[in-house]
Amino acid sequence: MVASPTLEIIGATGRPIPVFPEPEPLLVHGPARIAAVCNQKGGVGKTTTTINLGAALAELGRRVLLVDFDPQGALSVGLGIQPHELEATVYNLLMERGLAVTDVILKTSVDGMELLPSNIDLSGAEVQLVHEVGREFVLGRVLQPVVPDYDVILIDCQPSLGLLTVNALACADGVLVPLECEYFAMRCVAMVVETTEKVSTRISPKLALDGLLATMYDSRTLHTREVLAGVVEGFGDMVFHTVINRTVRFPDATVAGEPITRFDPMSNGASSYRELAKEVLARWRRGVPAGPVRAG
Numbered sequence: 001m002v003a004s005p006t007l008e009i010i011g012a013t014g015r016p017i018p019v020f021p022e023p024e025p026l027l028v029h030g031p032a033r034i035a036a037v038c039n040q041k042g043g044v045g046k047t048t049t050t051i052n053l054g055a056a057l058a059e060l061g062r063r064v065l066l067v068d069f070d071p072q073g074a075l076s077v078g079l080g081i082q083p084h085e086l087e088a089t090v091y092n093l094l095m096e097r098g099l100a101v102t103d104v105i106l107k108t109s110v111d112g113m114e115l116l117p118s119n120i121d122l123s124g125a126e127v128q129l130v131h132e133v134g135r136e137f138v139l140g141r142v143l144q145p146v147v148p149d150y151d152v153i154l155i156d157c158q159p160s161l162g163l164l165t166v167n168a169l170a171c172a173d174g175v176l177v178p179l180e181c182e183y184f185a186m187r188c189v190a191m192v193v194e195t196t197e198k199v200s201t202r203i204s205p206k207l208a209l210d211g212l213l214a215t216m217y218d219s220r221t222l223h224t225r226e227v228l229a230g231v232v233e234g235f236g237d238m239v240f241h242t243v244i245n246r247t248v249r250f251p252d253a254t255v256a257g258e259p260i261t262r263f264d265p266m267s268n269g270a271s272s273y274r275e276l277a278k279e280v281l282a283r284w285r286r287g288v289p290a291g292p293v294r295a296g
Contacts, residue, residue: 012217012225012243013232020278022060029063032150033284034143035210036172038196041188042159045178045215047074048250050156052269053176055259056277058112062151065105068118069139069168070158076117079108080257083119091121093142095128101146109258126163135163136203140171161195169199174210176280178244179231181217181224186234211283213276215244242276244269 008016037050047070054064068075069090073083083089088104093116106115129135143153154176155168169175175196179185189212200207212235218224232239245268253263260269 011241012219012228013214013239013241014229015232015241017241020275020282023278023281025061026151029151030148032063032065032147032153033174034147034153034155034172035174035176036155036157036165036168037176037178038157038165038168039177039179039188039192040159040161040165041180041184044180044185044188045213045244046159047078047156048254049176049178049213049215049244049273050075050154051078052250052259052261052273053276053280054113054152054154055110055261056270056273057152057281058110059261059274060277060281062112062281063149064113065116065146065150065153066108066113067116067139067143067153067155067168069122069155069164070118071120071123072158073117073119075156076115076119078254078257079115079259081106081115081117083117086117086119089121090116090118090139090142091125094122094125094138101142105146109262122164129163129167136166136170139164139167143171161191165195166199166203169196169207170203172204173206174208174284176210176213178213178215181214181227181231183223183227185227186230189231189235209238210280212239213242213244214239216246217243218246240276240279242272242279244272244276 011017037046039046050066054066058064066075076083092099093101093104104116106117108115129138157165157168177189177192179189196209214228247269249260249264249267249269253260256263264270
């Protein structure tokens with residue numbers, strides 16, 4: 001009897017969806033692979049992705065540090081922290097000598113996931129760092145002492161390509177680019193990719209593009225489908241197979257100060273980020289162009 005062929009499932013990106021294996025437990029932890037979550041366009045899902053990808057990676061047994069590197073402090077708020085009440089943030093680590101990063105890191109509600117918080121004070125760092133020697137490497141020096149303690153460090157960047165974002169890219173191993181499925185997506189992504197290439201060439205040769213993540217996808221609209229198809233046509237395999245659908249559960253989870261994986265663990269949003277975590281780890285294990293892989 002001849003076995004029937006396995007039917008391929010075509011995903012939203014128009015490609016067959018591979019089956020990503022469950023990652024094996026880690027026997028030892030660290031050093032961390034650092035990924036900057038970056039797009040100079042606001043409102044594309046950077047913070048949502050940082051929180052929920054981090055939580056999903058923690059569920060898989062990875063030790064995760066989230067770095068809020070946006071003066072708006074949205075990442076901190078999204079994890080139930082009130083930024084204006086903090087005595088010390090990543091800003092203090094950048095600007096003050098003698099302050100230990102471990103004194104600023106906070107626990108979150110997710111086991112295995114911790115937070116380096118931020119608030120509006122960070123907006124002054126860009127101006128203050130301009131005249132510093134080695135100004136592009138300040139964040140890297142701050143994070144270096146704790147890199148051995150984590151498996152993954154995710155940096156939530158501000159929506160700009162200024163000095164703070166360059167700092168994040170300079171210390172990162174890879175860049176993860178969330179993009180909203182709308183008209184300006186391709187132009188914005190092209191700018192991020194260009195900046196990544198410049199940083200890789202001039203500052204940090206290890207830096208690689210980890211991938212492009214389509215967010216706020218609504219299969220009911222032709223515009224959304226056409227934009228995603230255009231992104232896949234332009235960037236090919238650099239686009240993650242996992243696509244994050246638009247849903248009200250993400251803002252609801254933000255208001256609750258929890259990742260979607262805790263707020264509504266059985267939701268499609270939680271399932272998507274768990275699948276993304278497996279895809280990211282599989283990609284890191286396989287290796288991405290132009291950069292080494294250290295964890296996953």
